Amino acid sequence: MTITVTGLTKRYGATTAVHDISLRIAPGRVTGFLGPNGSGKSTTIRMILGLDRPTAGSALVNGKPYAELKNPLRTVGALLDARAVHPGRSARNHLRAMARSNGIPERRVGEVLETVGLRDVARKRAGGFSLGMSQRLGIAEALLGDPEVLIFDEPVNGLDPDGVRWIRQLMRALAAEGRTVFVSSHLMSEMQQTADHLVVIGKGRIIRDAPIAEVIAGSSTTAIRVRTPDAEALRHQLAAATIAVSHTGPDELTVTGAQIERIGDIAYEAGVRLHELSRRDASLEEAYLELTAPSVEYAAPAPGESR
Numbered sequence: 680m681t682i683t684v685t686g687l688t689k690r691y692g693a694t695t696a697v698h699d700i701s702l703r704i705a706p707g708r709v710t711g712f713l714g715p716n717g718s719g720k721s722t723t724i725r726m727i728l729g730l731d732r733p734t735a736g737s738a739l740v741n742g743k744p745y746a747e748l749k750n751p752l753r754t755v756g757a758l759l760d761a762r763a764v765h766p767g768r769s770a771r772n773h774l775r776a777m778a779r780s781n782g783i784p785e786r787r788v789g790e791v792l793e794t795v796g797l798r799d800v801a802r803k804r805a806g807g808f809s810l811g812m813s814q815r816l817g818i819a820e821a822l823l824g825d826p827e828v829l830i831f832d833e834p835v836n837g838l839d840p841d842g843v844r845w846i847r848q849l850m851r852a853l854a855a856e857g858r859t860v861f862v863s864s865h866l867m868s869e870m871q872q873t874a875d876h877l878v879v880i881g882k883g884r885i886i887r888d889a890p891i892a893e894v895i896a897g898s899s900t901t902a903i904r905v906r907t908p909d910a911e912a913l914r915h916q917l918a919a920a921t922i923a924v925s926h927t928g929p930d931e932l933t934v935t936g937a938q939i940e941r942i943g944d945i946a947y948e949a950g951v952r953l954h955e956l957s958r959r960d961a962s963l964e965e966a967y968l969e970l971t972a973p974s975v976e977y978a979a980p981a982p983g984e985s986r
């Protein structure tokens with residue numbers, strides 16, 4: 680099942696939270712949804728879930744607006760920031776009530792409690808849960824209807840390293856089962872290990888919608904290092920091919936903005952001997968910060984720097 684967003688726009692008075700975005704979020708992979716604070720991620724997710732009405736455009740799940748889905752919880756499972764669990768209710772009773780009112784078989788309650796690791800505390804009051812346990816209960820809710828589409832808004836908030844790794848493995852497993860997994864996060868190192876595809880948004884507009892490998896390769900901090908006894912000769916050849924050399928040492932060059940194969944070919948054709956030709960990939964964090972720098976609304980000066 681695909682999430683299809685077309686020309687989606689949301690205005691709150693004078694603020695345009697989401698501005699004419701179009702996306703196709705495909706099944707069988709984890710799509711990360713990234714963007715600075717206030718860039719419109721939650722607003723977009725709320726519109727996909729029918730919790731907010733678009734000013735213009737549409738957000739469809741399997742071709743239909745959320746409100747028109749026959750069995751919404753069995754189609755789309757979601758974990759949002761704010762969850763409302765009656766604090767006096769046990770996790771099990773809470774899930775049972777949800778299952779009952781949504782035509783979900785009761786055996787799913789035991790299954791999801793097992794999946795999220797809350798089986799042993801299922802009879803305890805949810806009000807006494809730690810942040811991490813509440814987060815797991817929210818995920819149990821999302822999984823309850825065994826939906827094909829899963830949307831997680833900041834799922835690793837408050838989880839310890841073990842919980843963070845568990846979420847990563849869960850999302851990978853859900854995508855491997857062919858489900859559509861859409862997840863927002865501010866944790867770049869985590870996203871780098873979890874997502875196949877990224878949507879980056881800034882000030883309500885799409886900045887990038889591409890496989891994660893492309894996003895990283897597109898960063899100017901992805902560089903190629905060349906070691907050669909003929910550095911000067913190679914530098915001339917690269918300049919002639921308008922390839923940027925960012926650093927030259929006595930027997931080495933650092934090159935940006937070119938494919939490694941191209942550099943190897945240029946060296947070969949010029950008869951330049953290479954002792955090393957290697958790529959240093961940018962981290963997702965570097966690529967992300969570069970992409971979103973113009974869209975950051977709430978920037979603080981760097982420590983020790985005045986504005």
Ligand SMILES: Nc1ncnc2c1ncn2[C@@H]1O[C@H](COP(=O)(O)OP(=O)(O)OP(=O)(O)O)[C@@H](O)[C@H]1O
Nearest residue numbers: 691694695696714715716717718719720721722723
């Ligand atoms: N109910 C609302 N009324 C007025 N403005 C709103 C409302 N909801 C969101 N906004 C505004 O819309 C913009 C986008 O907010 P949104 O919460 O979607 O961003 P976000 O990317 O999820 O941010 P964060 O990473 O901080 O959670 C912000 O400028 C926000 O102030």
